Amino acid sequence: MKLTLQLKLVPTAEQHTALLETMHAFNAAASYAAQVGFEAHVFSQQAIHVRCYQALRERCGLSSQMAVRAIGKVVETFRRDKKTCPVFRSDGAMTYDERLLGWKGPAHVSLLTLQGRQVVAMLYGEYHAGFLPRLKGQVDLVLRDGVFYLYATIDVPEDTPIEPTHFLGVDLGIVEIATDSDGHSYTGAEIEAVRHRAATARQTYQATGTKSAKRRLKKMAGRQSGFQRLANHTISKRLVAYATDTKAALVLEELTHIRRRMTVRKGQRSKQHNWSFRQLRSFISYKAQRAGIPLVCVDPRNTSRTCAQCGHVDKRNRRTQAVFSCLRCGHTANADHNAARNLATRGEVGRPNLVALVKTGWP
Ligand SMILES: [Zn+2]
Structure with a gap:
């Protein structure tokens, strides 16, 4: 079964600013890429990439992998609806994959931002602790009520069903x-x-x-x-x-x-x-x-x-x-x-x- 873990980030003030800037740039880039794709009637990762990758790097300041992920966000949205051109909220979720993030022990995570890599402290419930070793693949950076979280979806094996008496x-x-x-x-x-x-x-x-x-x-x-x-x-x-x-x-x-x-x-x-x-x-x-x-x-x-x-x-x-x-x-x-x-x-x-x-x- 799928389970979503919520890891609360506890960044310093500077890290908070860096994360926020990065999130804003990521979503601005995604909105731009969406517009480019929409106007050219192309909706695939590759076709949008060819048309705007360079601009995302230069104009939005994204790293290479961030640009790929921003286009990925657009492609996912187009998969659901190709009739409207999406405009993403500046504090919309940002995808972090294994090239953008690294787990640093049980209480820290390293996140790539426009200011370089930041090792950010994180908090999570006792219940979630047991699932941390299963974390791999991509997570979402989410801003909720001014607090940053990482949302991670993991697969949890189910126990063999019991034969009820x-x-x-x-x-x-x-x-x-x-x-x-x-x-x-x-x-x-x-x-x-x-x-x-x-x-x-x-x-x-x-x-x-x-x-x-x-x-x-x-x-x-x-x-x-x-x-x-x-x-x-x-x-x-x-x-x-x-x-x-x-x-x-x-x-x-x-x-x-x-x-x-x-x-x-x-x-x-x-x-x-x-x-x-x-x-x-x-x-x-x-x-x-x-x-x-x-x-x-x-x-x-x-x-x-x-x-x-x-x-x-x-x-x-x-x-x-x-x-x-x-x-x-x-x-x-x-x-x-x-x-x-x-x-x-x-x-x-x-x-x-x-x-x-x-x-x-x-x-
Ligand atoms: Zn009775």
Whole structure:
């Protein structure tokens, strides 16, 4: 499977300027090369090269290999659309291949700029560290919110798919972020507390409306999403580890239903939840795939109203947000746990799809 690594660069002020200049020159060169190709109705690397390579070297100051890559960017764009002449943003992504870049140990990378080679420090998450030895080929230099990153796509071998012995349903909730059909909850209490504090602070700052309040708001948003990301990583890791230990296939609700359920609720809060759920779901999905855990998606309709014990469906079965109590058989349980069990059952019913999922990839 493909995985994109994000390596954050920590350049000195001079290096930052050098990278920025190089990026601007690269994109200006690409825009120029696009124009030349477009006007001459030629769209291949070679044909554009003949017409403008010299100009890219002399007028834009690019190195030979940078000029080749700038034309490469143009050719890739023309491959998708030959009817419009592309104009590239000055801070658009710049391709670095092995001739423009060199890995210098675990914490530095050497990048060719218009000011010569710069050895730049980089940072990355613990999770990504294990993949660094696989880095080869080209990466993209990207500028996001004033920070430089290298984006690298790598191939990660998947583990041999396990032969599942049972199905583990996972209900995504709000108080408990996730509850599985074996009754474990993966709590969101910490996240909720942070979110609540943040919401209160946000109201205060919004009411103030000053420049410094706006700055604080922006900073807060960044911190909060980082926290959520970490929590989602932890939860998905624990879930997939548990599924591996118990040889279970994971059963999640289909994505379209998460969207539907979330749009019922209004406002910023639900948007935040929606985003967080999608992130958690995608984390579970790729971690499961890498571990060889089959993942099944099912229609979750009525899972919160159906009794996992006897199958009786009634809206009133769900007494409160937290408690499920069946009107027919009296089965009483934590409402999320009951829903997760229903998901597991639906996953098992849909079992014929399992083999296909293992072979063709995940939703
Ligand atoms: Zn019942």
